[in-house]
Amino acid sequence: MARLRRSFSTEFKREAAALVVDQGYSVAEACRSLDVGETALRRWVDQFRAERGGITPKTKALTPEQQRIQELERQVNRLEREKSILKKATALLMSDEMNHSR
Template identity: 70%
Template sequence: MRRQRRSFSPKFKHDAASLVLDQGYSLAEAGRAVDVHENTLRKWVQQLESERSGNTPKSKALTPDQQRSQELEARVNRLEREKAILKKATALLMSDDLKSTR
């Protein structure tokens, strides 16, 4: 029987990575403390370091600032798609109006 894959919230990942970066735990100690494999924790630590240096991750962000940034980027992308759709619809309607007035 397969073990079910665990999932962790961004807050949990942030707190676990903070143990290593801010509180001086080793990866092994922090991994045992939060019951997460050392390699998994290493990825979270690298992601948190990257986010703290200002890089926006491709996966779910750990820091509140980066989470907000990702939300805003997603909103901008959605609005740009909507704008493109409206632009095409307007052009289509205008071309229909030109054809009907001739």
């Protein structure tokens, strides 16, 4: 029988990785105590260390700082799209006005 795929919250992943990184647990010890797979925990630990090193992940961030960076990047992208739309609208209105003034 296949095992159901479990999902874990960002907070759980961060705390699990912190057990290994900050509290000195081995990956195997942490896996046993949390009942998670070793591959998953190693991935979380690697991501946690990378984020602390200043690398913004492609997936959902674990650390609060990287979460904030991802949120700000989303806002910047949205604002850039809006700016592009406004530029195009302005150009369209200007060209329309030039055509009507002749």
